[in-house]
């Protein structure tokens with residue numbers, strides 16, 4: 001693993017918080033009365049963002065935390081909570097926005113995700129920062145690399161939401177790439193300017 005990449009990457013806990021903020025911002029843009037096309041684009045973007053985020057947590061963050069603390073109740077219930085969100089996502093994808101169950105299903109997903117995010121931000125992220133501070137950068141780099149692979153795998157879906165979306169595209173936020181990319185650029189320019197001194 002590149003030490004430089006580990007140093008340039010945001011910590012895994014900061015990356016998770018950034019993802020949460022971006023998904024919550026997407027939720028916040030939802031309106032029952034918005035056009036069908038915009039609604040489907042926004043919901044589609046939120047679903048891809050949640051899928052990528054939950055997969056990253058399950059593959060990288062949760063196992064690393066579990067190695068150090070297997071008795072955190074919030075960690076154990078995170079897997080079934082992700083599974084429930086995936087069930088709601090599958091259901092949303094089986095419908096169009098004109099289906100009467102579409103809005104209630106999305107709002108149920110929002111409610112569950114908000115509850116889940118609150119648990120992670122108040123329990124799991126502080127626990128990770130307390131128990132494995134020296135691993136946060138390395139895990140952040142791992143998450144960044146895996147995110148790039150998952151974005152490629154979901155490229156068609158992201159593109160489809162982008163095309164149907166609007167200027168302040170939720171699909172771009174869904175990628176999580178903007179925040180992470182901006183952070184990397186900021187860190188990289190800091191390195192360059194420090195190197196020049």
Ligand SMILES: [Fe+2]
Nearest residue numbers: 054057078120
């Ligand atoms: Fe989660």
Ligand SMILES: [Fe+2]
Nearest residue numbers: 016057117120
């Ligand atoms: Fe999360």
